[in-house]
Amino acid sequence: MALKIVKGSIDRMFDKNLQDLVRGIRNHKEDEAKYISTCIDEIKQELKQDNIAVKANAVCKLTYLQMLGYDVSWAAFNIVEVMSSSKFTYKRIGYLAASQCFHENTDVIMLTTNQIRKDLSSPNQYDTGVALTGLSCFVTPDLARDLANDIMTLMSHTKPYIRKKAVLIMYKVFLKYPESLRPAFPRLKEKLEDPDPGVQSAAVNVICELARRNPKNYLSLAPLFFKLMTSSTNNWVLIKIIKLFGALTPLEPRLGKKLIEPLTNLIHSTSAMSLLYECVNTVIAVLISLSSGMPNHSASIQLCVQKLRILIEDSDQNLKYLGLLAMSKILKTHPKSVQSHKDLILQCLDDKDESIRLRALDLLYGMVSKKNLMEIVKKLMIHVDKAEGTTYRDELLTKIIDICSQSNYQYITNFEWYISILVELTRLEGTRHGHLIASQMLDVAIRVKAIRVFAVAQMATLLDNAHLLTGNMQRNGICEVLYAAAWICGEFSEHLENPVQTLEAMLRPKVATLPGHIQAVYVQNAAKLFATILKNQEGNTDSTAAQETSQMMIDRLPLFVQSANLEVQERASCILQLVKYIQKLQQKDVEVAEEVSALFAGELNPVAPKAQKKVPVPEGLDLDAWINEPPSESESEDEQPKAIFTKEEPKHSRPRHTEVDEKELARRREARKQEQANNPFYIKASPSSQKVYQEAPGVEHIPVVQIDLSVPLKVPATTPSHPTGLPMSDQYVKLEEERRQKERAEKKKKEKKKRKEKRSGRGKKHDSGPESEEDITPAHVVDIVTEEMPENALPSDDDDKDPNDPHKALDIDLDKPLADSEKLPVRSHRAAGAPKSSAEDGEAENATPQEPKKKSSKEKRDKKKDKERDRKRSKEEKKKKKHKHEEKEEDLLGGQAEEPVVQSEETKEVEAQPTSTSAEVSDLDFWLSNAPVPSNTQEAATVAEAAPAPEAPAGTAADSEPEEPKDTETEESKSSKHKKKKQKKEKEEKEKKKKKKHHHHHHHSDGGGEESVQNGTVEEEEPLPPMSNYCLLAENSYIKMMMEDADQVCDIQGNLQDGSQVVVSVIFENKSDSFLKSMEFNVLDSLNSKLQRPEGSGPHDGLTVPFQLPPGVSNEARFVFTVQSIVMPQKLKGTLTFIVKNEDSSTHEKLDFKLHFTCTSYLITTPCYSDAFAKLLESGDLKSSSVRLEGVNMPFHHLLARICFHHHFSVVERIDSCASMYSRSIQGHHVCLLVKTSGQTVSIDAKCDEPTLLGNVLDEIKQTFSQC
């Protein structure tokens, strides 16, 4: 019986599935929390059971509870258990729960690695699919590193379902483990042309996303994407691609030109609004990035604006919103085109949807002119009044201020109106932007001198009615305006009508409830006011008034002396004592006003916020130098031993002393900053320093903008009877209109009215004011003093990129060939007899916890350097492109009709040879330039022209292409200069692309090919740059071969000990004007080194070079050699045979060469850490040897750079003039160097486990330095 009950309850427990839970929650609306807590208890019981079905059910319920906001992280381990169930239905539940609950810091994730790997390789595609989906949610850097290779394999899965998911998740993997990007990229690129559209779209997604962050690395893919864009019908994919192009065009304007046409076609043809919107957006982006002056430029903009107008006019609010959003992008560059739709935009201001109104507000910025500013602002003020929410109202407020203050108050013709607007805005309760209004008031009052009288009057009213503003002070940001009001009244107190009244208002007890910084300003400015009042009153015979004022100060100030705010207290007590002293003097009938006002004398001028920063450091001033020499090191060394025996004190005190100094300094600096922030005088001008400054260069340098105002300044009487006493800005609108009408009438009469001469700023120079484009002359003579800058201010400084962007780590050059160290980690069982040479490998793989991180940090560092180089390179590229661009301008315009079909062929060709990156680059150039291939016919024409006068070939060549040689020359010098700079910085030598770039410069058709003289001269023009690993292999009049032997790739899968490979890159450059084809590269194998030939070919067959060379073109091919022993340098003889094809004939030619494999070329730059390095040296397995170099005359770092560059070492550590370096051979020999320098002597102590190799490497190093 009892058993039955137990069983029954267990059954019930089992029965409660997700549906029951959901129902249960719905049925317990009143005590939901209690119900759920009992459910959770049940679930905990269920999880304790062994039955996986029960567990899965429990986890399923937990997932639901998690969604409701309950923490289920305690069940993480159970989730992992369910994930590892063999039954798919349960596994799925586990993964779903994991994807919802796990995050990067969930520690059980570590346990899942193997399970996920198993699932990824499961024969059931849904197992794999669910694992991939889950992984995309909780992948961690560790998981990414461990699984990258597995996922990469899945990218080539037979099932598109898996491929698609694998491709997408790679993006996450890249983010978490940036090192995986380069190895995985080629395969990712392949997927762009996957037969399955889903996979294709996934690849597009990933690459677009990558490319949008670091566009420059993906420029070479542009042709491929272009093809996709013209062929794809999936709108979602199209949108992605178009977005991508938007990111690429700023880097490559030519791409933009190419895009305009297909994009405008799409705009015309598509019915999908989302696509239309994207196209418009991209066209805008393209046009922004293109320099102006394009012929159909304005047409495209017009088209965009028209389409956007249709969107905005649509009844669909979504379209309206987006239309306005896109419009604002156009506004930035083509304000005129948008302005013509002003009516529509103003209409949107009245839209019922707040989001739309906000967008319209953004646009207003560009809509205003002198003519309509007042009208627009009036409209906005109405909106302000009836705005329902504070957010929108605040937005309106900032917009009003933005619009009015934009470009130095360009559109304001009447500043009285503007001040009134500002004052009206202070009536907004609960706004956050009080400080914004305040700063505007300050700015206008300081910079527009003529407005001061008016402003002061207004501010006095504000102060008088301060209680209205400060109803509920705590959350009311508007009280900030009192800060401005008090300051203006104090500073320009000479304009006050009734200073005593204002002074009284400033010292009211209520003031004490204001925020501290405002009180401080009150107190300080009360003192200024007091000074002014004294001055006024002293003139009078009656001295009692003055004494009364003093008494008032003395009565009221103690309130502030008690303030909790330090600033207020300090100022108040200071001023209080001062006033007391003054009172004493007054009682003795001493005239004090002059002296008191001297306290606050001095003219104010606005200083630009950046002025201080822009003052260049005077010559000879070294801010980092010690003013007093710090105690020298030797001194302390002398003292140290003493200290051990005597008291510790002296030894201790010194460093502490300096430390305190440091802290003290920092503290003072901080305090000063604080003070400056709170001090209204600081930025505006500290009177004394300003004065000094002014006196030195004279006042003429202050730029003053003059605006003519023809109506006399009229301060409307502020009526105290009026409840608020605040003026209505509207009356100024009217006044202004009247004024304008009058002006127009006057203009008609052509009566030149004499402008009323106003106080013209004490003889300051007047610049012509902003020109009134619309016949509106501003009212009043107003000086707008522009902000001051020091005379020798430096030009504006630019900002850097956000360093925290995770995509920064993905800024990786994808064209660079893969290095050995970059292969994705493959988990495999190590061979039992692991070679001792791979000890380091073992270390890395042994996964001591800190090792991988260290490594990655190192790699990141490398990458950073790469980036640096890239940046430089792109600069160079740009220069080059610019140049090419000029050259091909004509072709560009003429050849625009060329259709992408032609180019796609070209693309395929590139795809066929993925290794030759140079081809890709040049191909991109070609694709972009649209130029016709340097066709034979054209070439023939040149030759034909040259033919009639064979005696003067050089002359004709110069005639036919007069510009070319000069261009090339300058370019060459440019590039070589660049090169030198770069090479200094270079660490790794595998900088191939760049060199190839260099070789593009050789594309000059130098007239007749058979003129060897000419070839010779050309040769002389291009000395090999000092640090290149390319060396001339052989050349004749037809072809030049350059070899780089630096690039080794070890077959990572094979055993390092028997199959070592060396890859030789050879650049073939066609120097003739004939077509070179059927090139065959052959090398006579030695016992030790063999050229790898395709299977089935004999040992003496040559290798066909996989390209042909049109005249003047160079290309690179790579050949793989197998090398047995690497301890000795070796030479191989080889021949290149090729066919020279001319117009009418073709001949066989051949060129012999010798390949020189130095021992250095067997070394691979391998980073090594000092601890590993020390271990290696201690191991005692290494033989040592040393070499001395005399007369080396170069800086130490150059020396190191050279060794790194030419001999593939990396620096382990460097201390002063001593450095340890490391490298590893392709067969795993360690080579360690200790380089020391003193004077011109460099000694290198070296250790290696292979003495012969070491000897040879040292000889080669010696040779390198003997050559220079």
Add this chain to the structure above:
Amino acid sequence: MVCTDNIDFTIPLQPATDRIMIKFVLMVNRQGQTRLSRYYHSVELSRRAALEADVVRYCLSRKKDQCSFVEYKDFKLVYRQYAALYIVVGITDSENELSIYELVHNFVEVLDKYFSRVSELDIMFNLDRVHIILDEMIQNGHIVETNKSRILAPLTTIDKMVDS
């Protein structure tokens, strides 16, 4: 030069919010109860609740005649209302709002096809299935699939597997 200095250029640890196109998908009813949530970047549980409440408040407060895009903090919300159910998608600034708007509709159409006249209850009781559908359509913040039959293919296979 470059090779000789030992300065560590390690990039500081990245902030948790990777720049992902779609940040989350939410299904909430008019009462503000979450019916489905899927985050494509990690958000702490406590912040999820706050975010959801906030987002719902934003969307519910909007009238029918207002546009479906809301600027919310540093990203955008695209929402669509189906009877009492709101589907809200958080996207980054650079995403195309209209395409997400269409995606939401596509999603609902797929649900409709699978559940034949989908209702709020369907979603509540078959949360895991809805998740499968969503995962077929969106993966780590990107649109993967929009073809209805292809989205449903794995789910129907799974259903058959469970049945047998």
